[in-house]
Structures are given as C-alpha cells and as structure tokens.
Amino acid sequence: MTTVRRRIPLNIWPAFVDATASLLMVVVFVLLLAILGHLVLSSALTDRDQALSQLNSRITKLAEILSLEQAETARLGKLLAVRTANLEQAETQIATQRLEIKDKETLLAERDATITQQTQTITEQLELIETLKIDIEALTALRDRIKLELEKEITEHEYVQQRLEEESALNITNLAQMELLNRQLEELRQQLSALSSALEVAEEDIAEKQTTINDLGTRLNTALANKAQMLQKYRSEFFGRLRDALSQYPDIRIDGDRFVFPSELLFESGSDRLGTDGKKQVQQLATTLKDIAQIIPEDIDWILRIDGHTDKRPILKSERFQSNWELSSARAISMVREMIKNNIPASRMAATGFAEHHPVDKGETEEAYARNRRIELKLTSR
Numbered sequence: 001m002t003t004v005r006r007r008i009p010l011n012i013w014p015a016f017v018d019a020t021a022s023l024l025m026v027v028v029f030v031l032l033l034a035i036l037g038h039l040v041l042s043s044a045l046t047d048r049d050q051a052l053s054q055l056n057s058r059i060t061k062l063a064e065i066l067s068l069e070q071a072e073t074a075r076l077g078k079l080l081a082v083r084t085a086n087l088e089q090a091e092t093q094i095a096t097q098r099l100e101i102k103d104k105e106t107l108l109a110e111r112d113a114t115i116t117q118q119t120q121t122i123t124e125q126l127e128l129i130e131t132l133k134i135d136i137e138a139l140t141a142l143r144d145r146i147k148l149e150l151e152k153e154i155t156e157h158e159y160v161q162q163r164l165e166e167e168s169a170l171n172i173t174n175l176a177q178m179e180l181l182n183r184q185l186e187e188l189r190q191q192l193s194a195l196s197s198a199l200e201v202a203e204e205d206i207a208e209k210q211t212t213i214n215d216l217g218t219r220l221n222t223a224l225a226n227k228a229q230m231l232q233k234y235r236s237e238f239f240g241r242l243r244d245a246l247s248q249y250p251d252i253r254i255d256g257d258r259f260v261f262p263s264e265l266l267f268e269s270g271s272d273r274l275g276t277d278g279k280k281q282v283q284q285l286a287t288t289l290k291d292i293a294q295i296i297p298e299d300i301d302w303i304l305r306i307d308g309h310t311d312k313r314p315i316l317k318s319e320r321f322q323s324n325w326e327l328s329s330a331r332a333i334s335m336v337r338e339m340i341k342n343n344i345p346a347s348r349m350a351a352t353g354f355a356e357h358h359p360v361d362k363g364e365t366e367e368a369y370a371r372n373r374r375i376e377l378k379l380t381s382r
Contacts, residue, residue: 132205132206135202136202136206139198139202140199142195143192143196146188146191146192146195150185150188150189153184154185255376258377258378259376260377262370263331264370265277266278266282266331267331267334270315270316270327272334273334282335283342285377286339286342289304289339290343303348303380304339304349305350305377305380306349306352306376306377307353308328308330308331308335308352308353308354309355309356309358309359309376310327310328310356311356311369311373312359313356323355324355325353327353327355328354328355329351329352330353332351332375335351335375336349336350356372359372
C-alpha cells in the first residue's frame with residue numbers, strides 16, 4: 001500500500017512582512033539619526049557663527065584699541081623726546097649754576113682773604129695812628145715848651161734891650177749878647193715853624209688814614225652783614241627742615257630766631273635725663289644739623305646755642321640741684337652731650353642755663369608755667 005504524502009504549501013508572507021517592518025524601522029531610525037545630526041550640526045554652526053561674529057567684533061575693538069595705543073605711543077614718544085630735551089637743558093643749566101656757585105665761592109673766599117688782609121691793615125694803621133698820636137703829643141709838648149722858652153727869651157731880650165737903651169752905652173759885649181740873642185730867637189722861630197709844619201703834615205696823614213680806616217670799616221661791616229645774612233638763610237633752612245622732621249609734635253614752635261622745645265617732651269619733672277622720645281628728637285635734630293652743616297661755608301664760625309629755662313617756682317633742693325640755675329644748666333648740658341653722641345662736634349655747641357629769669361609768659365597759671373619750662377635752640381655765630 002502506497003502512502004501518499006501531502007505537500008504542504010510554502011507561506012513566506014509573514015517572514016517578508018517581518019523583514020520589511022524591521023527594514024522600515026531601521027530606515028526610520030537612520031532618518032531620525034540624520035535629522036538629529038542635522039539639528040545638532042545646525043545648532044553648532046549657529047553657535048559657531050555667533051562666536052565668530054563676537055570674535056570679529058572683539059578683533060575690531062582690539063584693532064581700534066591697538067590704533068589708539070599706537071597713537072598714544074607716538075604721542076608719548078614725542079613727549080619723551082621733549083622731556084629728554086628739557087632734562088638735558090636742565091642738566092646744562094644745573095652745570096652752569098654749579099660753575100657759578102663755584103665761582104661765587106671762590107669770589108667769597110677771595111673777599112674773605114681781602115677782608116682779613118684789610119683787617120690786618122686796619123690794625124697796623126691803628127697802631128701807626130697811636131704811634132703818630134704819641135709823636136704828635138710829644139711834638140705838641142715840645143712846641144709849647146719852645147714857645148714858652150721863646151716868649152721867655154723875647155721877654156729877656158726886650159728887658160736887655162731896654163736896659164741897654166737906658167744905659168745908652170754901646171758896649172761891645174752887650175751888642176754881641178744882643179746879636180747872639182737875636183740869632184737864638186731866630187733859630188727858635190725856625191724850629192717852631194718846622195714843628196708846626198711837621199704837626200700839620202702829621203695831622204693830614206692822620207686824617208687820610210682815618211678816612212682809609214673808615215672806608216675799610218664800612219667794607220668790613222658790609223662783609224660781616226653779608227655773612228650774617230648767609231647765616232640767617234642757613235638758620236631758616238635748618239628750622240624749616242627741623243620743623244618738618246618734628247611735625248608730629250605740635251607743641252614744638254619757632255619763636256623768632258629760636259626753636260623752642262617744651263621741657264616735658266624731653267625731660268621728666270625735676271630731672272635732667274633725656275627720655276626715649278627726647279633722645280629720638282635729639283637724634284632727628286642732630287641729623288638735620290649735620291645736613292645743614294655740610295652746606296654752610298667753612299668761613300662762617302657758627303655754633304648751636306642750647307638754652308635751658310624753668311618756671312619761677314622753686315624746686316625741692318637736692319644734692320644734685322640746689323636751685324633752678326643748676327636744673328636749667330644741667331638740661332642744656334644733657335642736650336649737648338646727646339648731640340655729641342650723634343656726631344655733632346663739641347666745638348659747634350654751647351650750653352646755657354637761664355633758670356626762671358627770662359619767662360615768655362609772666363602769668364601764674366599752669367599753662368604759663370608750662371610755656372616757661374622750655375629748651376631753646378639758636379643757630380648763631382661766635
């Protein structure tokens with residue numbers, strides 16, 4: 001018996017549908033990726049265009065700033081050239097002024113030498129005048145003595161002549177005596193005339209020398225006045241610098257040609273020992289004085305005078321201080337010693353104590369007493 005197999009028909013449609021669906025999904029997915037990529041790329045390109053636009057704007061601004069900087073650099077270059085020329089001109093003027101200052105210093109030194117020589121000449125002329133005065137006094141005394149002798153001789157001559165006339169005898173001896181007396185009288189008259197001439201010459205010489213002395217004295221006074229003016233200039237500069245250095249102490253003041261320190265800024269009550277602040281102030285004072293001393297000409301014999309003052313109330317007596325005299329003097333000396341420690345020569349300083357005898361305020365209040373307790377500095381000459 002033959003078995004008949006039934007042929008089952010092949011159905012591919014479901015598989016085709018599945019494949020097509022899968023392919024369609026892939027295509028849709030690819031399209032979505034393409035769309036997303038395009039969107040991302042478009043956004044990136046837009047951002048890049050904006051960034052590029054901003055960059056171009058910044059480049060334009062930087063170009064403008066660079067142009068301005070170049071213009072400013074050119075202007076500064078021109079200004080630098082002008083300033084350089086001005087600086088060279090100023091240096092030339094400074095060099096010229098230095099030469100002028102050097103010439104003036106040389107001229108001043110020559111004037112000082114001339115003044116010294118004139119002073120010596122004046123001294124010699126004064127000595128000569130004193131000698132001439134002594135000689136004139138001697139000549140005057142001799143003239144007076146000769147005049148008395150002459151008057152005596154004339155009186156004797158007249159008496160003898162009268163006797164001879166009364167006797168009316170021409171005695172040869174008497175005539176000889178009379179002749180001798182006449183010759184002696186003539187000689188005395190000649191001597192008196194010579195002495196008078198010598199006295200007149202001596203008086204004229206004295207008058208000429210006195211005129212020369214007056215002229216030299218005037219020139220010497222002018223030179224001394226010039227030196228005093230120079231010292232006043234350096235004193236003003238010294239006080240100005242010292243005031244700037246001690247500007248944090250408003251109680252310190254300038255009174256005329258003196259710089260005034262209240263004692264409380266330097267010393268404790270009843271003591272001559274400088275405190276820490278006092279030593280700092282003295283150090284600043286010494287530094288300022290050394291700077292000024294370098295420009296003061298050597299021919300100006302200057303000193304810094306330090307004066308101590310107290311109020312009128314008596315202090316309690318101690319072994320060290322018996323009165324305000326000792327206290328004021330000791331404070332001035334302490335200032336001098338501290339200045340010496342700061343390399344100020346001792347030969348350029350002087351310490352003086354005035355106690356309470358030169359008050360600046362005669363009141364009897366605490367404020368008046370405080371004003372009178374002070375240390376005064378004065379830049380002066382010997």
